[in-house]
Amino acid sequence: MARARLDVKGATSVITGAASGMGAEVARSLARRGARLALVDRNGEGLAALATDLAGTGHTTHTVDLTDDAAVFALAQDIEAQHPQIQTLITCAGSSMLGDIDQLTMDEMRWLMDVNLWGTVNITKALLPALRRAREAHITHLVSIYGLAAPAGRIPYAMSKFAVRGFTESLRHELEGSRVTVGAIYPAGVKTGIILHGRFAASIDPAVAQRAANAQAAMYHTEPTDAAERIVDATVRRRPRTMIGREARLVDILTRVTPTRYWAPMRRPLREAIDTTTPFA
Template sequence: MPRLQVADATSVVTGAAAGMGAEVARQLAARGARIVLVDRDADGLAAVAASLPGSGHTMHVVDLADDAAVPAVAAAIAGRGPVQTLITCAGSSMLGNIDQLTMAEMRWLMDVNLWGTVNLTQALLPALRQAPAAHVTHLVSIYGLAAPAGRIPYAMSKYAVRGFTEALRHELEGSTVTVGAVYPAGVKTGIILRGRYAAALDPAIADRAAAAQAAMYHTDPADAAARIVEATVNRRARTMIGREARLVDALARLFPVGYWRFMRGPLRQATDTTTPV
């Protein structure tokens, strides 16, 4: 499979206003790609766009869970020519156990993490097919390999993104578009600190759990972004980022039912959403 030459080609990056998306955009721009920045944070997008080397970059402010808005954005992107890469970094988190969460809260996270990913991917497929070779990279998560307590909505959404990615890869087999999943673990983007928590959850308990989770993150966003860009350029189907991701992947394969007994201890504070502070 030929390696992609990203210079002067169009790369679409979602969640580009901060965190992993912003780092991925910067590294692709440094390789000469024309970046299409997508996010709902207009100010964040403008700041990232101003920091990119090169020229020809564009930005689109949109909520990817908005079914009515996404086709127009995809049409505007496609109007500028073929798309070589799509990297979906947009996402959020939700703390709370099944007794604390509402259906509306769980649906919100599924809309953000799953349907936003599906929405733009489907809408941009015609533009991706126009490129001589193209690749779609979806960011999944270590929690798309193993599902911890206290993270039901997040794990559901990431398992679903994983299923979508794998099924799409099989559907596009033999075409010019390849599809891959990236499973990061412990990247210091602050997503857990900026995420939401169940309204029924004591804010002090939520802050404690989020801080405990964030303390377990060790990978620098720039290093993770470099791995994501390399996975995309080389059109890899499956990429683990971080020692923990490789370990959890092995645990889930070796102990498909019992992996939680190995994870429970290290994640005890991060998944505790009931013990008073």
């Protein structure tokens, strides 16, 4: 059933990962449309700088570690107290991790799952009561092209993004018939620097990790401002599934056509980006 488009002017959007990258660009786009913003990140200085630059009024900043469940649920109460009309939640917070299964420790993989998966689940669960009270509301989760296809050398990242995809789709089904709709965004190659600023297994030579990160970043083509406009448009239109970038659309088709053999055509273009074992020359 088609849903009416949201009018974000004067209503509140909560954005995680707002201090930089995709979250900051989404915040700027929504501010230009007249939305009030609750900006969430662990980087308080970055949030303050962004809030100073934003158009409009009524924006608030909230510094929190999204891996701390108790802090996140307390944060939700604080946001609700300052924003009586929460209309949308857009989860942009996340990180990356380079390394293959032999290089990664369990703690390193758990850390990324905590950030990417549980940091998405807990803020969604904490704000869901407020979103249910809205006349109309929408939740947008940023997944990834690696929530469609799982490459070698990215096990914890792919695990976390497939899990976010599953959470998003299950939540969408649970909320059918309610006033809250849920959508997933699948970006491919947005030039935010996430891979360059992400983590890598401690057992990897930093020069080797940097080489792999540079190779991955060289494959990114979409400008953050363009991606942000697509994310905000998908939120306003309450779309359940949105691909950003040509590669995302191609991988979506590829995994549907050949769900067990899609890695063969992906391996070659990703060979340098997933190589964390060859010594640095």
